Amino acid sequence: MSDIDLNLQIWRQKKSDSPGAFETYALDKISTEMSFLEMLDVLNEKLTKQGLDPVAFDHDCREGICGMCGTVVNGVAHGPEKEVTLCQLHMRNFKDGDTLVIEPFRSRAFPIRKDLLIDRSAFDRIIQSGGYVSVNTGGTPDGNAIPIPAQTAELAMDAAACIGCGACVASCPNGAAMLFTSAKVSQLCLLPQGQTERKQRALDMVATMDKEGFGNCTNERECEAVCPKSISIRNIARLNREYLMAALSEG
Amino acid sequence: MELNAHIPAGPLSEKWDNHKFNSKLVNPANRRKFKIIIVGTGLAGASASATLAEQGYQVQTFCIQDSPRRAHSIAAQGGINAAKCYQTDGDSVHRLFYDTIKGGDFRSREANVYRLAQVSNSIIDQCVAQGVPFAREYGGTMANRSFGGAQVSRTFYARGQTGQQLLLGAYSALSRQIHAGRVTMYNRREMMEIVLVDGKARGIITRNIITGEIEKYSADMVLLATGGYGNAYFLSTNAMASNVTAAWRAHKKGAGFANPSFVQIHPTCIPVHGDYQSKLTLMSESLRNDGRVWVPKDVNDKRHPRDIPDAARDYYLENKYPSFGNLVPRDVASRNAKEQCDLGKGVGSTKLAVYLDFADAIKRDGQETILKKYGNLFQMYEKITDSSPLQEPMMIYPAVHYTMGGLWVDYNLMTTIPGLFALGECNFSDHGANRLGASALMQGLADGYFVISTSVANYLGTNSLKAVSTDDVAFKEARQEVENRISKLLKNSSDGPTGKVTVDEIHKEVGKLLWDNCGMARNKQGLEAALAKLPALKDKFWNSVYIPGDMKEINQSLERAGRVADFLEFAEIMVRDALAREESCGCHLREESQTEENEAKRDDANFSHVSVWEHKGEGVEPVMHKEQLVFENVTPSQRSYK
Amino acid sequence: MWPIKFISSSIGKKIIMAVSGLLLILFLCTHALGNAAIFVSSHAFQTYANALHSLPVVVLLFGLGLLVILLFHIGFGINLFLQNRAAGGNRYAINTRVVKNSFASKTMPYTGLLILLFIIIHVFGFNNGPADMEVSQLVKEYLSNFFYSLFYIFSFCALALHLSHGFWSMLQTFGINHPRYNNGIAKLTLIVPAFFLVFFGAIALYFMSGLGASY
Known part of the structure; x- marks a missing residue:
């Protein structure tokens, strides 16, 4: 355990339509045991006590599962450590005297609301257009009536682990949302429950994804590299296949 | 305050069926005429929103996060219980019921807990049908794991992310209804006030977290699924935005608050x-x-x-x-x-x-x-x-992990305010003085998927509600109250931060006070001391809290301040409740009441009740009412896990 | 109309890129096969060229088909490039690539342009040589020029780079990604571009270095 001094450059923007700029802040004696968000808390307490506006940033569960937090740190979504969200990133990943450039997740489809806080409702609209099995409450068969091989359940779970944080979009050179969309399409196309609506789902979700203003996938693999839940681009391959088959028969 | 639990007649195992039969229904064609407000999109809120919308009601759903998928149910790790008995290890609805009642140290209602055990199996079926990737055995059947407080293996799981998968299942069902236009979803809204018209819950006032706008919404009934109050302690496993505000606002408008001192401290x-x-x-x-x-x-x-x-x-x-x-x-x-x-x-x-x-x-x-x-x-x-x-x-x-206490509800999950219902962790109903692992997910989904629709139909079918719009004077007044409160919060901040305290400083202070005196072990002396310190802390907060920025913008300090203000008031009934319960039970260990082996010693003769607190006005001491617990099917015994 | 919908969707465009890319790779294979005759003798090569040109309709149709495929590849490539620049672009103060070896994928539009430039020069050159010179001689004439050859080799490097992302990317777009085969695919993604670089590069080097002086 030790303390480090940091130089922060943080994107500050008052509102969606106002211009933004970087501001520089010095932070001393940050414990390396702190999480990144706790470091921002310390900064905000300091700014508040100086009568300045604290930095707005999204966060909630602070244990890496809600998908609410996330900024780009020195050009990398969720910062330098692999397979963690920003809230799980600890300051032991940084050295004394480091400069951290902190920017919001940027995408045409994710408008900035304030500082580091963005609007990811485009993701919700992608799910709304087909990311479900259309069953009403009640009248469903016994859980064991739908046998699912353990390997299939595991593959579906690999895809279902997505937390919808948007790091894939933020890190994609094209701002594409393929990893997010493919994770949900994969989960449901692997499971027997998802077969009935399989084709329409792929068509509708991709159509919404395109409409929301995300870019096109060019297989750069950055999304997979920064994904805190290690969602594989194998899911993207699966989505491509699903979409092709669907487009040829039902599109 | 009248506390009628409306427990249906008949033998325990037939109560729920009898109740469903005796409840009024709403004709499918008429359902679309009714508007329902649901606050919160965790397991209870999302499942209720989806289910009621599927049935044809007009639903308006509100969540504090940027997406309904982020509610804190998502963080539940271990699993969800159900009495499927897939392992043939002697499980049954009755055993799940008994384990839950016993785990709760005989401080919950038999009928509610039995119903919970009864619907538990349907929850698993429902979630499987939605595509929740539960763990499977190699033969394709569902896998189970064991959990604390049970000697059977009845917990269904999806790796260590069961809450996430169940929530995403409910979120997907909710998303489907949003797409169909039957649910109107309002993200990034914080509920600030409940609106009563003629004594019935008819709407809410929210603050739009992005614009700072104070908004009015009206409906025929209001469902709160706003989770627990563990963040009163500042440090807890709850998400940062989890708060007591919605429940506390309801309490101040007349909803009884049950067992506020029952807080689960998670061991790991x-x-x-x-x-x-x-x-x-x-x-x-x-x-x-x-x-x-x-x-x-x-x-x-x-x-x-x-x-x-x-x-x-x-x-x-x-x-x-x-x-x-x-x-x-x-x-x-x-x-x-x-x-x-x-x-x-x-x-x-x-x-x-x-x-x-x-x-x-x-x-x-x-x-x-x-x-x-x-x-x-x-x-x-x-x-x-x-x-x-x-x-x-x-x-x-x-x-601090989970709060068994919450808004008092009857068998229908209705609070003491007509038309105001509480679901999931927000109510007190099923876990008594201690919740067993993997039962929170079960309860949230039971309330949302399988219980609330009966209550909703019955309430709408038995009450003739006059048309109410947000132009009603009650809405204007409620909005004014909210705006006044926010102005009051901001009143110290015009002349800078010098000599002021920050929101977090006060929150940490009240949290530590509660943890030290109303945490894992409690005693009269400590509780009384805490009770004596709370007013001064409250004054310090209102007189010297500094909040940067103003209300008509994204202002995270202001959001936190509003929540801390309510925690400060809430802490008082929490401590009072712990003080009044001069026995130990479940999570609540009064050092004065222990067995020789230092186990919690219950006092069934004097404390076999739910303590329900009534708000009597600002500065007036709250009043405690009792709902006696009647055990007809189990005999309360000293819990022994030896 | 589903084809319109398909080609205007993001994945549809990618599939067009992959299919046209695959066809272009297949063309390169046949081209390489034909050109292999160079290494036999000028006579063999000339015989092959003559045989090919004795079927003018086939050559014309083949050429037109190839042109259409190429135009699709280029057209959709440019469309994707522009769309992606608008959606992505340089939007951070610090742009860090986490993926190692991302040079090929980053430079796809530029290597593509270089290849296009090469194709124009290559096709123009061989269609507009002196009327009395046979194709087999024309090859020697052009490639014996050091700078002309150097340009060829440089272009083949661009092609190899283009393919070192494109080949894998094409399979990914077709949905071919499986842990069991991914190692093989990774090897193939090195072998295929390397093959074209070595093969076509060898032709240029053959003349450039003077080895083909007696050709």
């Missing part, structure tokens, strides 16, 4: 490591299936845990409770950890931790098997602490 959390710490991280209770809890026998044993031989270790849970061992209920495990640390046997730099050791399990089952079960938990632990549980034992310590 990562210990506190610094005063900058913002939250505590839970490690799933399922770890206790394979992990062994121990401390060094000798207080002065400074050796590395690996160098301490078995003979010098005290596996205190296994020694003390041979039949349940490491799988005793949460309250028992937490209390014993505290006891060991109080004896000076705690480990780590703060001496406030005990070991949870996987070495034997790894030796027995192999590293691969253990990693398959707990891999993501181990990874999470290592990310936070920089130490691998494969190499050395985990260090754990109890932390």
Whole structure:
């Protein structure tokens, strides 16, 4: 355990339509045991006590599962450590005297609301257009009536682990949302429950994804590299296949 | 305040069926005429929104996060209970009912708990149909794991992310209804006030977190699914935005608050490591299936845990409770950890931790098997602490996790305000004085998917509600109240921060006060002292809190301030409740009431009741009412996990 | 109309890129096969060229087909490039690529342009040589020029780079990604571009270095 001094450059923007700029802040004696968000808390307490506006940033569960937090740190979504969200990133990943450039997740489809806080409702609209099995409450068969091989359940779970944080979009050179969309399409196309609506789902979700203003996938693999839940681009391959088959028969 | 639980007549196992038959219905064609407001999109809120919209009601759903998918149910790790008895190990609806009642130390209502056990099986079927990727056996059938407080294996799970998968299932069902236009979703809204018209809940006032706008919404009934109040302690495993505001606003408008002192302290959390710490991280209770809890026998044993031989270790849970061992209920495990640390046997730099050791399990089952079960938990632990549980034992310590107390509801889940219902952790109904692991998910989904629709139809079918719009004077008044309160919060801030306190400083202060005096062990003296300190703390907050920015913009300090203001008021009934309950039960250990072996000693003659608090106005002492608990099917006994 | 919908969707465009890319790779294979005759003798090569030109309709149709495929590849490539620049672009103060070896994928539009430039020069050159010179001689004439050859080799490097992302990317777009085959695919993604670079590069080097002086 030790303390480090940091130089922060943080994107500050008052509102969606106002211009933004970087501001520089010095932070001393940050414990390396702190999480990144706790470091921002310390900064905000300091700014508040100086009568300045604290930095707005999204966060909630602070244990890496809600998908609410996330900024780009020195050009990398969720910062330098692999397979963690920003809230799980600890300051032991940084050295004394480091400069951290902190920017919001940027995408045409994710408008900035304030500082580091963005609007990811485009993701919700992608799910709304087909990311479900259309069953009403009640009248469903016994859980064991739908046998699912353990390997299939595991593959579906690999895809279902997505937390919808948007790091894939933020890190994609094209701002594409393929990893997010493919994770949900994969989960449901692997499971027997998802077969009935399989084709329409792929068509509708991709159509919404395109409409929301995300870019096109060019297989750069950055999304997979920064994904805190290690969602594989194998899911993207699966989505491509699903979409092709669907487009040829039902599109 | 009249407390009629409306428990249906008939034998326990027929009550729910009788109730469904006797409840009024709303014709499918008429349902679209009714508007329902649902606040919160956790398991209870999302499942209720989806179900009611599917049935044809017009639903308006509100959540505080940027997406309904982020509600804190998502963080539940271990699993969800159901009485499927897929393992043929003697489970049944009655056993799940009995385990839950007993786990809650006989402080919950028989009829509610029985219904919970009854619908538990349908929840699993529902979630499977939605495509929730539950763990499977190699033959394709569903896998189960064991959990604390039960001797059967009835917990269904999806790796260590069961809450996430169940929530995403409910979220997908909700998304489908949003797409169909039957649910109008309002993200990033904080509920600020409940609006009553003619004594009935008819709407809410919200603050739009993005624009700062104070908005009015009207409906025929209001459902609160706003979770628990664990963040009153500042440090808890709850998400940062979890708060008591919605429930507290309802309370101040006339909803009784039941058992506010019943707070579950979860035994397996990562210990506190610094005063900058913002939250505590839970490690799933399922770890206790394979992990062994121990401390060094000798207080002065400074050796590395690996160098301490078995003979010098005290596996205190296994020694003390041979039949349940490491799988005793949460309250028992937490209390014993505290006891060991109080004896000076705690480990780590703060001496406030005990070991949870996987070495034997790894030796027995192999590293691969253990990693398959707990891999993501181990990874999470290592990310936070920089130490691998494969190499050395985990260090754990109890932390505030779940609140069994909540808004008082009857069998229909209706509060003492007509038309206002509370679902999930927000109500008090099913867990008594202690919740068993993997039962929170079960209750949230039971309330939302399978219970509330009967209540909704019955309420709408038995009440003739006049048309109400947001132009009604009650809405204007409620909005004015909200705006006044926000102005009052901001009143100290015009002349800068000098000499002021920040929101977090006060929050930490009240949190510590509660943790020290109304935490794992409570006594009269400490509680009275805390009660005496609260008014001054409240004054300090209102007179010197500094909040930067203004209300018509994104202002996260202001959001927190509003919540802390309510925690400060709420803390008072929490302490009062703990003080009034002069017995120990479940999570609530009054040091004055212990058995000779330092176990919680209940006093059924005097305290077999739900304590329900009524707000009597600002500055007026709240009044406690009692709902007597009647046990016709189980005999309350001293819980023993030996 | 589903084809319109398909080609205007993001994945549809990618599939067009992959299919046209695959066809272009297949063309390169046949081209390489034909050109292999160079290494036999000028006579063999000339015989092959003559045989090919004795079927003018086939050559015309083949050429037109190839042109259409190429135009699709280029057209959709440019469309994707522009769309992606608008959606992505340089939007951070610090742009860090986490993926190692991302040079090929980053430079796809530029290597593509270089290849296009090469194709124009290559096709123009061989269609507009002196009327009395046979194709087999024309090859020697052009490639014996050091700078002309150097340009060829440089272009083949661009092609190899283009393919070192394109080949894998094409399979990914077709949905071919499986842990069992991914190692093989990774090897193939090195072998295929390397083959074209070595093969076509060898032709240029053959003349450039003077080895083909007696050709």
